[in-house]
Amino acid sequence: NAGVTQTPKFQVLKTGQSMTLQCAQDMNHNSMYWYRQDPGMGLRLIYYSASEGTTDKGEVPNGYNVSRLNKREFSLRLESAAPSQTSVYFCASSDFRAAATYEQYFGPGTRLTVT
Amino acid sequence: QKEVEQNSGPLSVPEGAIASLNCTYSDRGSQSFFWYRQYSGKSPELIMFIYSNGDKEDGRFTAQLNKASQYVSLLIRDSQPSDSATYLCAVNIFDRFSGGYNKLIFGAGTRLAVHP
Numbered sequence: 448n449a450g451v452t453q454t455p456k457f458q459v460l461k462t463g464q465s466m467t468l469q470c471a472q473d474m475n476h477n478s479m480y481w482y483r484q485d486p487g488m489g490l491r492l493i494y495y496s497a498s499e500g501t502t503d504k505g506e507v508p509n510g511y512n513v514s515r516l517n518k519r520e521f522s523l524r525l526e527s528a529a530p531s532q533t534s535v536y537f538c539a540s541s542d543f544r545a546a547a548t549y550e551q552y553f554g555p556g557t558r559l560t561v562t
Numbered sequence: 563q564k565e566v567e568q569n570s571g572p573l574s575v576p577e578g579a580i581a582s583l584n585c586t587y588s589d590r591g592s593q594s595f596f597w598y599r600q601y602s603g604k605s606p607e608l609i610m611f612i613y614s615n616g617d618k619e620d621g622r623f624t625a626q627l628n629k630a631s632q633y634v635s636l637l638i639r640d641s642q643p644s645d646s647a648t649y650l651c652a653v654n655i656f657d658r659f660s661g662g663y664n665k666l667i668f669g670a671g672t673r674l675a676v677h678p
Contacts, residue, residue, distance in 0.1 A: 482668075487570065489650060489670035490606070505665070537605055550596070551666060553605035 448473050451554035453538050459560045460528040468523040468557050470538030478541045479521035480505075480551065481513060483534040490537065496521055528561045535559070565589060566653050568669035575676055581638040583672050585651030588632070595627055595634040596652040600671065606650055610636060641676045648673045 451472045460466055472479065477498045482490040482505075492505030496515040510532060512524045521540075525532060535558050539551040567586045575581045583597075594613045598606035612618045612625040612634065624637040634653075638645055648671040655667050 487670055489566075490652075490668040492665060492667075495665065550608045550611065553607070556605050 450474065451538055451540055451552050453536075453554035453557050455557060456555065457558050459562065460525075461562055462529060464528050465524065465526050466528065467525075468536055468538075468559075469520070470522065470554060471520045472538075472540040472552070473519065474540060474542070474552065475518070476540040476542050476552075477518070479515065480539045480541075481511075481521070481523045482537045482539065483507065483532075484537060484556075485534050493523065493536075528559075530561045533559060533561045565655070565667045566651055566669035568649075568651050568672045570670060571673040572675050573672055575641050575674070577641060577643060577676055577678050579641050579676075581641045581645065581674055581676070583636040583638075583649050583651075583674065584633060585635065585653075585669055586633045587651075587653045587667075589653065589655055589667075590629075590632065592653045592655060594654040595625070596654075596666065597623075597625060597634075597636045598650040598652060598668075600648045600650060602647070638674075641674075643676050643678055646674055646676050 454469045480495040481493040484490050491507050493511050494513040496502045499518045502513050514522045535556050537556050538554040541551045565588050597610040599609050600606040610623050610625040612627045615627050618625045622639045626635045650671045651669040652666045
């Protein structure tokens with residue numbers, strides 16, 4: 448199993464350009480997430496999808512859109528990139544349940560620079 | 563006040579010593595607590611979770627939870643240079659405004675350096 452995969456690994460954009468970050472998981476998980484990680488800020492939730500067909504905003508959704516294409520795939524789109532969106536983006540997935548073992552599995556990350 | 567707080571470090575310990583990492587949280591309704599390890603340039607990986615007051619041991623790692631004081635800690639015994647990483651504390655938050663969805667809130671992480 449590949450686990451959680453993300454493409455691309457690195458990307459440089461100019462201000463105003465758009466792009467889509469792709470994420471796929473092969474663990475048959477119901478829930479998927481997009482985070483961004485900035486120095487000293489930890490991981491901040493952008494959007495999540497608790498199950499196929501649903502998406503919800505996290506802590507920092509402004510400037511982003513998402514699509515849960517199917518159970519495996521969850522994409523993140525930047526419509527008009529801004530330098531403040533320079534960050535490392537992680538996709539994660541989990542087998543959503545109410546129990547305590549709420550482990551999230553992370554992809555390798557996408558390092559995005561907006562100039 | 564941040565929902566999950568950690569000392570950013572770096573916490574420097576000699577090889578073989580016990581490293582103690584601490585985390586406090588603000589939501590008294592939190593039920594589950596997680597420690598993730600993140601090596602530089604890599605993605606986070608889960609090393610421990612705990613949901614009952616007291617201690618939970620797994621090999622060289624011990625997680626400690628005190629819900630009354632709203633803190634959770636991670637002890638690493640016999641620290642090795644390979645333990646040098648950033649340790650992220652995560653707390654589950656029950657989001658009643660989103661259909662009862664549980665989400666994780668992460669602290670900013672503590673950087674641990676184990677020197678030979």
